[in-house]
Amino acid sequence: MVNETQKVDIQKARLALKVIEQQKRKTSDLARMPIWLNLIFSLVATWFIYFDLIGRMFKVDDILEPILFLTFFGGWGLWYLYLKTKGIKIQMFPNNKVTYLAAFIGLCFGVFSDEIQLFLYNVTYPLGFYGVPLLTVVLLIYAGHRFPLSQVVSNEAEHEES
Amino acid sequence: MKKVKFDTLIHAPNRLMICALLEPLAEMEFALVKKHLAVSDSVLSKHIKALSDADYLFLNKVARDGRQHTWLSLTTKGLDAYNAHVRALKEIVG
Numbered sequence: 125m126v127n128e129t130q131k132v133d134i135q136k137a138r139l140a141l142k143v144i145e146q147q148k149r150k151t152s153d154l155a156r157m158p159i160w161l162n163l164i165f166s167l168v169a170t171w172f173i174y175f176d177l178i179g180r181m182f183k184v185d186d187i188l189e190p191i192l193f194l195t196f197f198g199g200w201g202l203w204y205l206y207l208k209t210k211g212i213k214i215q216m217f218p219n220n221k222v223t224y225l226a227a228f229i230g231l232c233f234g235v236f237s238d239e240i241q242l243f244l245y246n247v248t249y250p251l252g253f254y255g256v257p258l259l260t261v262v263l264l265i266y267a268g269h270r271f272p273l274s275q276v277v278s279n280e281a282e283h284e285e286s
Numbered sequence: 287m288k289k290v291k292f293d294t295l296i297h298a299p300n301r302l303m304i305c306a307l308l309e310p311l312a313e314m315e316f317a318l319v320k321k322h323l324a325v326s327d328s329v330l331s332k333h334i335k336a337l338s339d340a341d342y343l344f345l346n347k348v349a350r351d352g353r354q355h356t357w358l359s360l361t362t363k364g365l366d367a368y369n370a371h372v373r374a375l376k377e378i379v380g
Contacts, residue, residue, distance in 0.1 A: 213357070216312070
């Protein structure tokens with residue numbers, strides 16, 4: 125193993141890593157949602173996440189909550205099927221450290237969702253009330269655009285021409 | 287501590303590209319892999335055979351619209367080998 129490693133010089137290893145980054149960019153480009161769809165998904169997800177909080181201000185009907193839930197997951201299912209017709213199947217469940225961490229944070233947020241929304245409403249109004257959901261939308265749009273497959277692509281590869 | 291292992295089977299340019307394409311995905315269709323690598327069916331098949339013989343790659347053949355479609359995915363062994371290979375490359379680069 126050591127001998128094999130020594131046979132590959134730094135330049136070749138760097139080139140191989142560059143090739144890997146280029147392929148990562150290609151798969152990310154394939155799986156990336158158009159920005160308008162990303163925006164819709166992010167808005168629906170944020171509305172669902174902060175449903176109670178937003179409902180306190182705008183008095184929306186509770187029936188909207190399952191509709192938002194179905195819209196999000198139904199849309200996600202359609203997106204999955206669309207990508208399948210293009211020739212890729214994306215991972216549906218966490219499969220690496222980043223996605224496990226994201227799932228854990230989401231789970232924790234879900235468990236303490238009511239407390240977080242009450243805190244935003246009672247303690248941080250008006251800054252947190254508007255700011256946190258807005259920040260969530262921005263973060264979701266950014267994460268969806270920058271990391272469509274939960275993998276980091278280097279900036280150099282990201283900006284290279286196809 | 288993670289194992290760092292340079293893998294000569296994966297290091298061949300086309301096989302490295304196949305692994306890098308498949309790594310973040312559940313599966314990718316043969317035709318799309320071929321398009322991205324810009325190689326012929328026979329060349330891609332040769333590389334796929336080399337990877338699947340080493341249990342790095344799993345081939346899922348599905349009939350759709352009267353045609354056979356082949357979906358490719360990395361096995362757990364293949365994923366581990368690829369990740370270890372990438373770590374080895376990074377170690378060489380420093």
